[in-house]
Amino acid sequence: MAMIGNSIEIAKQLLEKGELVAIPTETVYGLAANALNELAVLEIFKVKNRPQFDPLIVHVASIAKARELVEYFPEKAEKLAGHFWPGPLTLLLKKKSIIPDLVTSGLDTVAVRCPDHVMTLALLSELSFPLAAPSANPFGYISPTHPEHVNEQLGDKINYILDGGECHVGIESTIVGFENELPVVYRLGGLSIEKIESVAGQVSVQLNTSSNPKAPGQLKSHYAPKKKLKLGNLDELMQTYGTNRIGVLSFQYKISQIQPENQLTLSASGNLEEAAQRLFACLRALDKKNIDFILAEKVPDTGLGKAINDRLHRAASN
């Protein structure tokens, strides 16, 4: 198993040697390597069992550091980064040639973000290179929001997990690109569309699901537990799947017909931030129960609710 610790120095030394380290961010844990070292980046794809057509996000300590990696910042990208970095926002920008093609899967844009986590920001500011880091889970599975989640699945393949506690946003960053200078959201995530629009004006949303999408992590079946997840009205789902050997993931309320220990609520008070923060840990916990199906309901489709519903839909397509 990997060592779990809070030494930025150990993380730094391993990364400088070209090794992988799991790092905390506010969204989910990342599996990090020197983004400018092709061999180290190749190791990320191997450890995650990730196809090379799915490009990686490059993490930086500041807007100034991001500028070193890209040809230019459209005006609205400047505004968004100014408002929301460090934070759960990834920008797709025209890359400079120092970024290896492996990182971007041959695309001419690079995904960059400045994560909002004190330890990872400290680590980044001590390194002389940016960090490429996808979520630290096997390809297609639920993203990790706790160091133990990483250890369970990748612990035998990496040496060190930098322990930054539980991720406080809990779902991946929102990915925004630019077409003719106008923002386009390619992945819903931890920064709501409403917040983005309050700074950048109206945005369009293009959530691709084809086999060669703009954001390939948006493959339809993604973020999926191993148990079959069924999404819909819980009463109707119980009529179809029964109440025996069933787990339930509801938004606020438990259901009397199902064993209480097989039920989890995302937020008893109906808070969408809390729901997002708990979503992946709840899916993991239900995935471990002795049940045949997970029945889940959608949350209100506003703010972070949109991203939560997106993840639930994808989890239901396995």
Ligand code: TXA
């Ligand atoms: O919150 C996050 O974004 C987390 C933390 C660790 O930063 N990272 C994350 O990485 O979710 P990953 O690899 O699981 O998802 C990255 C997504 C993928 O859907 C990938 O296709 C997309 O970013 N992506 C990366 N570079 C891209 C590019 N140049 N054009 C379009 N999509 C890109």
Ligand code: MG
């Ligand atoms: Mg991922």
